[in-house]
Amino acid sequence: MHLPPPDHTLSPRTGYTRAHWEAAADALLAAVEPYATEDRALYHLPGDRESWSGRLSDGLEGYARTLLLAAFRRDETALQRYADGLEAGVFGVWPRIEDRSQPLVEAASIALALRLTREVLWDRLDEGVRQRAAAWLGDALTAEPWPCNWELFPVTVGGFLQSVDHEPEAAGKAIDRGLERIEQWYAGDGWYTDGAGRAFDYYNGWAMHLYPVLHAWFADDSRLLNVYGSRLQAHLSDYARLFGGDGAPLHQGRSLTYRFATTAPLWLGALTGHTPLPPGETRRLASGALKYFLERGAVDSGGLLTLGWHGPDSTVLQGYSGPASPYWASKGFLGLLLPPEHEVWTARELPGPVERADAVTPIAAPNWLLQSTRTDGLVRLHNHGSEDVRYDPYYTRLAYSTVTAPSSWYDNSVIVGDDPSRTGIEPLGVGDGWAASRHTAGGGARVTSVVLVRGAAEVRAHLVSGAEPGTPVRVTGWAAEGGVRAEVVPVFGLGESLTGVTGDGDGLFVALARLTAEPDPLPLEDVVSVRVEGAGEIHVRWSAGPEVRLRVVDGAVVSGDLVRVSGGGVGADE
Structure with missing residues (x-):
């Protein structure tokens, strides 16, 4: 042309x-x-x-x-x-x-x-x-x-x-x-x-x-x-x-x-x-x-x-x-x-x-969280509320971006057993730097997910409920190519292969993720640290920012530092 x-x-x-x-x-x-x-x-x-x-x-x-x-x-x-x-x-x-x-x-x-x-x-x-x-x-x-x-x-x-x-x-x-x-x-x-x-x-x-x-x-x-x-x-x-x-x-x-x-x-x-x-x-x-x-x-x-x-x-x-x-x-x-x-x-x-500034933008109606970074021009969409009437990778993955496409190996998914589907997505809320949802996967298991983001870094936590003990759970991240770097680092409940198993009761699985086009980014572990204590209480500390505490339960995310999120609505935690 x-x-x-x-x-x-x-x-x-x-x-x-x-x-x-x-x-x-x-x-x-x-x-x-x-x-x-x-x-x-x-x-x-x-x-x-x-x-x-x-x-x-x-x-x-x-x-x-x-x-x-x-x-x-x-x-x-x-x-x-x-x-x-x-x-x-x-x-x-x-x-x-x-x-x-x-x-x-x-x-x-x-x-x-x-x-x-x-x-x-x-x-x-x-x-x-x-x-x-x-x-x-x-x-x-x-x-x-x-x-x-x-x-x-x-x-x-x-x-x-x-x-x-x-x-x-x-x-x-x-x-x-x-x-x-x-x-x-x-x-x-x-x-x-x-x-x-x-x-x-x-x-x-x-x-x-x-x-x-x-x-x-x-x-x-x-x-x-x-x-x-x-x-x-x-x-x-x-x-x-x-x-x-x-x-x-x-x-x-x-x-x-x-x-x-x-x-x-x-x-x-x-x-x-x-x-x-x-x-x-x-x-x-x-x-x-x-x-x-x-x-x-x-x-x-x-x-x-x-x-x-x-x-x-x-x-x-x-x-x-x-x-x-x-x-x-x-x-x-x-x-x-x-x-x-x-x-x-x-x-x-x-x-x-x-192009103006790094930004994290919650969008309430679709329960989306937009994460954009000025240095590499990437926009990422964390999807905690959109789905088609049938399973469709272009609607039901946990995240999308301007530089990646859904892959055949089920990027941005939580695979319970051998079932990668994510259906019945229930939005649980979106706010300043976070989004949460619950969905059905793995033959009826329930997955409550929350993502916290800052800059290009992400903390992804998934609570799997209702699965048989010993059910394998695998977490996947971004599918990237062409000079864009994708990372997933296991933090809790996952081995180096990003796979764990459920025990008796609910299983918590936490990972760090990042999609970036920066040529030499700091190691993810230097950008954010995460530890899990007691009954699944997650402590997230950003290198430049306050510590955030949250606890994920079936269909809810509760924290004194976030907001309380549940199927019944969103409100300030008192």
Whole structure:
């Protein structure tokens, strides 16, 4: 991909400016064009993978997601090609929108693009084409979505159809129904779960915030914009901390092949005026993520986005991932809606949170603890509250980072017996430098876990309850490669192999851990010391900081120096 020369005066951190974003958008659009069908209604991108929805749906996905990119770019030449494809698509080429069908997803991208470009695309279509297109989209108003972020696709379609006065009553009902349904998943402080349970991930940004805020913004609905905009603003306070110094997003959750779609909520805050971030920080974080992926093989030699993370990588894919799925990355170009003279493009880049100072940030809603270090630019997420409805390594490991990926050998896990699973995660609280949870593993055993962090160092303690005496317990740490150093040091209950066994009653297992890119860090034992006394009382002393005392019991962490944490809530210990 050919990009302009870097501008390190305006953008000292990344060198990227609006011109780089425009060039990247143009290159991505040019690369997909040869794969359009003759009538331009479908884009069949190359590859031997087909999603579970089939080839026709995958072709529609290619059309819809790249149309969204053309809409953000406001490329009238490209948009005319998509207008031709729209006409062919609604006259019998595209599959119908049915309950829980992939075309419902793509209808939202098409509707959003049409709303963005109404005067240069929709208004120029023949009346008959507009009627057929509205009728095709109209099926989204009554189609039943999956009970997750899909609830917002009828909202987005309904917003467009209402704006063109097509079935306004039905459109209004679809909007109200979808917005009402997502309320049950709002967890507070700007965080949503992606449906029932505790699935916290990037769908917060590229779906749960994006669609309601854009809907309210388009509709000029000050009441809704105040509700959803204030949630977005709160979310961005945490979200900005999820990017490493090299621009990498945290490697956690599903659909990671969307890559720099992670930047969408950053731009959304600037676009609607609901952001706590200075303009120069917004652009630095967004440009950092785009640059991170473009420099690491996200685009192949033909200019196409690959199915993967850096380059092709099947481990980050789901059954619904087809050849065109990565083009939801188009959402990352939302910032192009901001005019060139907007301060988000003209302000000098400012450092992101990880570049300013070491920080440990508790996030209450997902029960996460973020640990970032300025010297190496690493961000680590200690996960004590997020899981998918099934065991999934991208949701259920104890920790994630901007430089590691879940491994096949069950990194960041407590393996009870031969069972590495972590299910039924119960958040027990998060606070200043600590997080705790309980989960089920090993055929019904209960594991209560607490992590304490300072700098890059971690103390991990696990209490295993309900296991048969003599059950082996193994603790694993970070999976690191490529110049990043991972360490795990046994402290209590574990041998050099990081394996111990349960006895009669509960078993306590304590280890030190660290993930760092520093070339010559101090030995972990010089950074933190831990001793266990009496009935499992743990004493933690940091080399630069006070001693912390805590005791872990089944489903609780009790200490006079921490807070009391239990299944019944969190409160100060008296």
